[in-house]
Amino acid sequence: MVTQRITDFLATRRPEGPCLVVDLDVVEENFRAFRRALPDSAIFYAVKANPAPEILKLLASLGSNFDCASVAEIEMALDAGVTPARISYGNTIKKERDVARAHDLGVSLFAVDCVEEVEKIARSAPGARVFCRVLTNGEGAEWPLSRKFGCVPAMAVDVLVTANRLGLKATGVSFHVGSQQTDTNAWDSAIADAKFVFDALAEKGIVLTLVNMGGGFPTRYLKDVPASSAYGQAIFQSLTKHFGNRLPETIIEPGRGMVGDAGVIKTEVVLVSKKSATDENRWVFLDIGKFGGLAETMDEAIRYPIVTPRDGDAMEPCVLAGPTCDSADVMYEKTPYPLPVSLTVGDELLIEGTGAYTTTYASVAFNGFEPLKAYVI
């Protein structure tokens, strides 16, 4: 969303080179919308989506908690002024010395998805609370998280039983339905899986209390997406359907949905050319590409809206590519991107919906290009 504040900032500051501008007012609105959509769920912002200190400070002041993927992210959340009680170490793949470091910093809530990880936590963060992540199929997600994380529900039962046996507190179940999840019903089968694990543990005398429903809430790119209120309704219905009137504590971990539409990348056209006199598609090269922050164009998964100074002129499909000497640095080719025919070298474009998963995906000095600059206003 190109807000007036972003337009004014770019007009007055005229930053050189490609950059991301994030409008904190939009982040605040998103936070409040999540809170309204699921008033009984605690919000744990997924720091990896955009760890800019200004964003973390704002969210901390609004009452957010933080889902961290590493010790460095835990330290960023602590620097933003939250207590370790408001932080979870949500990565299921952790070095044992990082578990120990998190424990030393006071973090006491950890994600696991196998007995091997439970053993590390029992040794290096004795007494901690753990939740077990279950697999989901990722259907309906434009950026699915595949089989890398989670285990089947039957194994989650063993994992949590082992956790209790080793002196940890088996606390609950987590899942992630896949990022940019456009189906508001995608949470239903995972909530059913959580209930299965709750019941199986109850039979063994272990009472689970927490369902961590992960992220997945979308940002609007080219297509409209349902509002967070629609997700809230569908999720609440699923919770009552499966848990009846004994609802567990719940957590959501929005990343993309919290910051995606708060950011806009300013970029410049470096070259417009064709490969032959009869080439159907022009190639448009920007000063940003897959290595400069637009990594989520991989497999053309995420299609960003682009605003040009020549919108309204006749359009034609273009291949859109980045500036590096790497042939992988092509963003849209299988499905070319319609851009104005009049587009020319030096034109400044605005790429919308780039507040999440951009700055931290930018390479350091690949081909001598600086990592993506960010201004949080």
Ligand SMILES: *Cc1c(COP(=O)(O)O)cnc(C)c1O
């Ligand atoms: C990345 C991640 C999130 C955030 O996902 P979004 O789709 O950006 O909302 C939440 N939880 C965990 C465990 C993650 O790894």
